[in-house]
Amino acid sequence: MVSAIREFARGLKTTFSMILEKPVTIQYPEVKRPVRTRFRGRHVLKRYDNGLEKCIGCALCAAACPADAIFVEASENSDAIRFSPGDRYASTYEINMLRCIYCGYCEDACPTEAIVLGDNYELSFTSRRDAIYTKERLLEPVSDLEKITPQKVNPREFDRSIPVMQDPVD
């Protein structure tokens, strides 16, 4: 009998001590948790430091995608109008965000590390057509306007389409 009352009191004390602690809730959207490393969020098409796009339009990402979400059409580069190093660039690059399962296979398949999955998870669309993200939405913005594509470059400077690869950094 007394032990029952002692157990009740212990339970009551435990719950009461929860009032004295700070709640564990995070007040989203005013406060957002930082994402983990290697978080797979919205896709970004990267560029090189000189402004040229990394994507060469090879469509390996479209082939690797298990959900068939990527559509790529390639076109030819020239030295006068150059989008990416090498022969080809992606003139049409669309990802259907509703089909995408954010697995990261496209990131793994890309030979130039062009398509990466970034940190943004706050996506919303109002119709299925709006969910198809085109190249303009996916492409990384330029750091300064001199480096915008298409560029006019010196001949034979960017003949090699796949660069020398370094070890990946996040």
Next chain:
Amino acid sequence: MDYVSIAEWVIKSLILILILLAGFAYLTYYERKALARLQSRYGPNRAGPFGLLQPVADGIKLIFKEELIPGQADKLLFILAPIITVIPALIILAVVPIGGTITLFGREISLSIASNINIGILFITAVTSISVYGIVLAGWASNNKYALMGGIRATAQMISYELALGLAFIGPILLARSLSIDEIINAQARMGWFIIYQPLGVIIFWVATLAEVNRHPFDMPEAEQELTAGYHTEYSGMKFALFFMAEYIKMIAVSVILATLFFGGYRGPFVDQIPLLGPLYLFIKVFLLLFIMIWVRATFPRLRYDKLMGFGWKFLLPVALLNVFLTAVLLVLFPGLLR
């Protein structure tokens, strides 16, 4: 019958009902906030500053909901059941005084509707029993076997704990030698709060009232997991709001009755000089008692129905009888207590 007295009663009743309705709305807010803090999270804090408009948002949502009456349900009983449940909850507090007497417009007005009737406690037990009807009618009229089971279980639970409750009432009645609540409060003013003389009685009373208002850990009739919400499964919109209202108003009412019978009611320091302190003291006591109810809800798991009934009949009833016996023996041995 002079018209001023009738006007006085009508106005006092209206004020009581308005206070209870506002109290119900903010009790839902208080419960959600307190329950959340006990569970290491914030309560509602989006609707209005600190979530204070949350009850308003809930009320508007319930008004806009579609009111569905099941096809084969007994229409009249279906609509009548929530009304039968909520009205006794509102009128229990007619016999409990909120304060002493104040002078308004040259007239002595006592802050209660009928607390000087000499059968106050009998009125309370009688009215609590009526609300049992509403629950079983709701279960029956829904034409739904889960609702029926919920209604029958709720009825059986409430009538079995009413016996222990009635016996727990006898303690203060013996100590005050009257059924009138005014007399009980005056006796506490003379003798000190009855909790000193009735520690066992307070616990029995409190456990029995938790079972009466179908509150955790005795809330099997409305257990969402077991009975798909029990007797109010088929109710939506305003009718559901009435059941909800009935439960929370009964919570407030039994806290007020507990505060009055065992904790001195509206009495406290300086209450004779400043009569308006009376309602304030009662409010503080009710606030703390409601916190204890919410605290118990956050802590203890639900009792299974057969264990609940076993507890009521096999443990609580004999202990309540023991309490009556002990109180009576105490009064025979120390007749000087009842000055």
